[in-house]
Amino acid sequence: MPTTAQELFDRVLDQDSYISWDTAPIDLPAHEKYSSDLAAARSKAGTDESVITGEGRIRGRRVAVIACEFRFLAGSVGVAAAERIVSTIERATAEQLPLLASPTSGGTRMQEGTVAFLQMAKIAAAIKHHKDAHLPYLVYLRHPTTGGVFASWGSLGHVTVAEPGALIGFLGPRVYESLYGEKFPEGVQTAENLYQHGVIDGVVPVRWLRPILDRVLRVVCGTIGAPSELEPAPTLSQVPDIPAWDSVVASRNPVRPGVRHVLRHGATTLTPLSGTGQGEADRSMLLYLARIKGTPCVVLAHDRALTVESGAFGPAALREARRGMHLANELRLPLVLIIDTVGAALSKDAEERGLAGEIARCLADLVTLQCPTVSVLLGQGTGGGALAVLPADRVLCTQNGWLAPLPPEGAAAIVYRDTSRAAEIAAAQGIRSRDLLESGIVDAIIPECPDASEEPIPFSQRVASAIAREIRELALIPAPKRYAARLNRYRTLGLP
Template sequence: MTRLGARELAEAILDPGSRKPWDRPPPPVAEPGSAYAAELAAARERSGCDEAVITGEGLLRGRRVAFVVSEFRFLAGSIGVATADRIVAAVERATAERIPLLAAPSSGGTRMQEGTAAFVQMARITAAVMRHRAAGLPYLVYLRHPTTGGVLASWGSLGHVTAAEPGALIGFLGPRVYEALHGEPFPEGVQVAENLAAKGLVDAVVDVGELPEIASRALSVLCGEATGEAGEPADAAEEVPEDVPAWESIERSRDPDRPGVRELLRHAAVDVSVLSGTGEGEADPGLLLALARFGGVPCVVVGQDRRSQRTGHPLGPAGLRVARRGMRLARELALPLVTVVDTPGAVLSADAEERGLAGEIARCLAELTTLAVPTLGVLLGEGTGGAALALLPTDRVLCARHGWLSPLPPEGASAIVHRTVDRAAEMAQAQGVRAADLRAAGIVDRIIPERPDAAAEPVEFCARAAALVAAGLRALAGTDPAARLAARHARFAGLR
């Protein structure tokens, strides 16, 4: 694997000629004439750097950003006291000047020559990063080969968005240490970027050449700047759809060709960055988390993926934990949250019970009902059970003409009431599951027209839905947070 030096990497990411170093010469940390002093001198000669990180600022596609980049050739990128001083100073300056921070670690971890004093610096660096995040500023991480030990267990694992270099060794325990301690190699394929992405620990695996575009796209949303695209006004006249039986809508919502959240993002959003999993070791294909813009408005999107759920990946507890990651992102960076409900229901299994499905539904409801940022829900298709309810209580709710909401699939409701599934259509009609019923009950604010069916006009339908999402977000943006929360609580308290 070709390893770029720290300066080469920074130059590859930033706009040409824009890099400005922030570094000052580090203070002496080794006794003159000691073996450690000789190692430091050799590291400076070998790497061309005076410490294991470089810091500074530059432009990324015209946007001012700060950076902290490891130099692995300097004592394996290890973190000593002077290294930590440099990192913390850069993070604090980025916080004070309110600019996003990009970190590109590549390190073996703590500098053993400095022992415990170096080891505890990881807590100090973490505290600085968390102050940066608490200030509502984006923190992006690019994990490079190799990133191990205390660096991964601190500032390497705290990104709002985290990408990794293809094939990079990324792990807490260095494989050489494991083999020395246990007398056998660490299992292959575990501490590899691609495996960590599949497990929901990193969001993407990308080459350095792709990094500027990917980071710029993410920052376009994370920095929360709305563009001037107005879209449809929020108070535009609502089209009254032709009345159809509930069962017809249910059958249409189950059409395999019906567009879902992925099509909505593909056809009608821009600056889309799909994130992977919880960031904590869980992933669920049934739940999609993304950063995106609708009509120029940046937002976090949490959406149930109809195709994954219908092809062997029903929504489980991990999916709801991914949704809560999206809620945290929205809260921390003061971004509006868009939820997309489209689910035949959560997975029903012993494993889901043991991993806390019911508790995750409750925690989603708790976070969503108390989230201070603007929230907008889209009932795009099927809305079955607790999995649907978990993403529903938002400030404003849109519903596709053939979207519907029910405590159980109509077949299940029929089985409970009539001891047969044959009266499902009758149950659906009686329960008031249709978009028109939801609108009349105050559960839904606006119906998204289908002409006559989203499956027959996927691009047009997605554009129509996106325009209403953008209009809703723009209308919510100007409201007082306390008033908005009070209205949200009153809205659901008043449902009868």
């Protein structure tokens, strides 16, 4: 049996915490048949409209809630239902509350015609204002969610998950078959398929929804602690003076800890997000909501294992990165970018899908974000793929991390026509951590004692502590001053 709206609230909210915000639906003119349909729907569903709204608590945290009731005319949305939705969104915004929406609907209420169809515009506008107030909007899609509901408030979440097996799509399969005389291809409009294609962030049974929402809310509504609890960054004199090529070799060690290791040992309340939200997913770019050493943030990271395995990452990874940037900006969360890549893809597919443009847009977005930003050169930092997620308020580099326009072998091939001189050009280009610190490209070096591959857990915890320290220090700087300093940094970098 499908989960009803009230059952969903009972499963997700703290016991006895739900308070209805519903008032009587606005009275609209209705022909006799429609009036009869409404009366039958009220009797069948036990609700006075196709949505119910209110507030409750999730592990003590106050949230606003909206849910469709499918038994009421297939959860369809007309003028009265839309007015109830918008009033709830506006109240949640005024009261500075996170908002959880759970659609299950056939879409626009056909009995009300085109005027009902246009209600989606005002719902979308209300959600945009809610997000502009830097308030979380979370979506749980239930079976089925189609039509204008999916194409408006069902697709605007900061985080969007769906129940297993749910039919999710713009055009309902019955409508498609009626219009085109054939069945819609099987397996396309399912929660699982949309997750695989980066349209939604996950597939979650209702019994798991409450702890996941709690985990998300602890990040998106979290506070930043004081920096005094964490160790200061080491000085240049404390960093070993080792050849650049030694760092390149160390960074390529297959057992060197990557971002997953760092997050496993330095972060909590991790919630992975998936894809661009627009039908693309590149698993070499990771996107998380997390707390690093108790500090809430959005994490964007190259997955070293997948990047090495596939050779590089493509435009979809950069579009996912831009989604993470916008997410952090809308929620006013610190953004952490962890770099460990052999570089962006060099291929026909990457060129035709706009790789260069995505690098440019990442740079433009990242440099002009309003939220605090910290980037970390964890290992390899090659080419535009590394640069696209580098320019931040604070840039950290591990002792054996490095940054270069090309792999040293590629640079040697260009300059000397001899890849065997890679070590020579690595030294000449100033790619190692000490050189990057002296040139002002990075702000602090994270020690390795003596190599991350020999001490993976302490190293990972050290990286996490360094990130948390920088975020907490940035939080003390007024936002306009921090933003101006970032712009000036990259405006003057490299000038005498």
